Amino acid sequence: MDAPCMKVKCGVINCAYNEGHMCYADALEVNPMDGAKASISDETCCTTFKDKI
Numbered sequence: 001m002d003a004p005c006m007k008v009k010c011g012v013i014n015c016a017y018n019e020g021h022m023c024y025a026d027a028l029e030v031n032p033m034d035g036a037k038a039s040i041s042d043e044t045c046c047t048t049f050k051d052k053i
Contacts, residue, residue, distance in 0.1 A: 016050040023048075 008023040017025040029047045032038040 012046075012049065014052050016052040017048065018052070025050075 006028075008028060010018040010021055010023040012018055015023075017023050025048045027048065030044050031047050033043050033045050038044045
């Protein structure tokens, strides 16, 4: 598998795209959790997440 273009750390151990604490998704999407704006990182979420089953 090729290394990611942009190195993105991932701490979600059950995400299918997490390999060695790095995100290997083809694309990454991050959105605000509530509304259209986020003020701090805790108000955002990775919507690329896919459960590793």
